[in-house]
Amino acid sequence: MKLHEYQAKEVLASYGIPVPEGRVAHFPYDAWMVSMELGLPVVIKAQVLTGGRGKAGGVKLAKTSDEARDIAQELFGKKLVTKQTGPQGVKVRKVLVEKVADIDRELYFSIVIDRTTSRPTVIASKRGGMSIEEVAEQYPEDIIKIPIDPAVGFLPYQIRRLKYDLDLVEQGKEAQKIFSALYKAFMDKDCSLLELNPLVVVKNGHLIALDAKMTIDDNALYRKKEISKMRDLTESNPDELEARFAGLNFIKLEGNIGCMVNGAGLAMTTMDVIKLAGGEPANFLDVGGEATPDTISKGFEIITRDPKVKAIFINIFGGIVRCDKVANGIIQALKTVKVKIPVVIRLTGMNKEEGMEILKKAPMKFYIAEDLREAAKMVSELSKKQAATTTKKAEEKTEEKKEK
């Protein structure tokens, strides 16, 4: 779960980490007020759960309160388009209004879980303010990496080293205190990422976390109630949210073949094999270990909501879940959700024969495939055929209208 910048800064401030003075504004007038209270100039930062916000025009400087109001007004109407959001972009609903810092130097600091060493790792650089990927490419020698042994924590000698490498001798104790507090916040809050880019040295010599990104491990949210409450659902795709509440893992894609699969790896493979057969997957959907009639119905419902979808591919490899149960689930689901497009089913694994028998006796029509490649070929062809008939029907309709 990603936190907004202002939420991350609230958390950091509670650990004694200095952040700029600022407040969230939900309306242009709020921004005007806050800028008056803080003193000018102020910086207005769009609060969206995506990276690359600055480049997309989501961060702006205001010299007067009227300007602050106008910038906020403009941002509220805007959809920020970044690499991560895709072309549809994300709507700005809140902005953070902050006092402008008098920057002397920009640094980079983050803590991540390094999958190679399985340890929390501090990454820091004297080159803050630019993306760390760029720094890694252009100035690899300027990147400091410090793996932390979870048994003993972030050790004084490691923190001292960081102080020297980042030229923070003058900041001495202050820097050490901040680094140690950052690690504590990372561990306490079950973070998977904590990033300050930049962490700045201001003209009077003090350190301030000018930007903050915090991602919390979803698996740990059960023990982080206060953080869970900060979740902002307004930016999520409504279908994806509905799926999540039903225990499904759903991601919308651009194609026209709806997929329903058990297991994440097999679900990705199913998308791949459809594409290789010339089709285009409309979604990623992992129904999980328990493919019950309820979850299957929900799956059909969400998939068929998209009028672009021309065929459905159900690929279930029974392991924990048995094929006969899945077959019954599919039939029951199709009794409640009316599906008018072709459905291709590939069912194998535990109790395959029983499952197939049930499908054959079913009152509705399916296309049954023996294996992955047959199924992929079948569903790709059916989706094209279906798409052609729909266009034809639409054409006929318009012609009828014309005649009338």
Add this chain to the structure above:
Amino acid sequence: MAVCVYRTSRVVVQGITGKEGRYHALACREYGTKIVAGVTPGKGGMDVEGIPVYNTMEEAVHNAHANVSLIFVPPPFAADAILEAVGSGIKTIVCITEGIPVLDMVKVKRVIEKEGVTLIGPNCPGIITPGAAKIGIMPGHIFKRGSVGIISRSGTLLYETADQITKAGLGQSTCVGIGGDPIVGTDYIYWLERFEADPETEAVMMVGEIGGNAEEKAAEFIQREIKKPVFAFIAGKTAPPGRRMGHAGAIIMGKSGTAEYKYEVLKSAGVNIIENPGYMGETIYNTLKSKYNI
């Protein structure tokens, strides 16, 4: 021979009185695995269809001489269950549990590395040596004893691969699902090393997916150390970047981690690439015949 689990493995199931633990303990026993004990704190003295249940791992190891643990404990308590198994002297642990907090696994990993314990998973289907021992949740009947070792990050995709290999007329020595989480107990390298040393294994199939760099690291190792033929498929070639595809690990960040990049480095390490997952069994069968005379 096979790898890691054998007919002689004596298995204790942690969380045996839960719905899943009970179902799979019995399914494993039916397959032929020696399930010698179960552990659920507070349920000591009970039995599950004749399998004795103990309060602690120490008792289970002492009384039933268990040497492998299979864990079905819910996520908030799973890390503790793994560490209890380590503390009782068990050296092979299979953890099925999905959803363990990453920072819990950071600590677990630190301990198992120090103690020299093999942890399979978490968030995995387990391990099977066909015809000898099934320690996990996979459907046993799709596997057939044979010469191909399989290492997979994903569960149902492991079944798909094994099924295709069986239908192509080959079989498997041992199949292991190493787990889909960012931190898991073993990597490809661990298993490649053991498959290379196992006389029964003639070829290895790696089933990978996008995200992380486990496949890249494996490629380097294969080039240096592995003489047996290795095959690989990477799931998620069509996944959009920045979106997490189910497994916590399966997310593309930058160039490394993409299927294309993984294929590139695996190919240059001499690995046989299978790009179409519909043809895994057939490709392995044909390549082993034509290229390696196996």
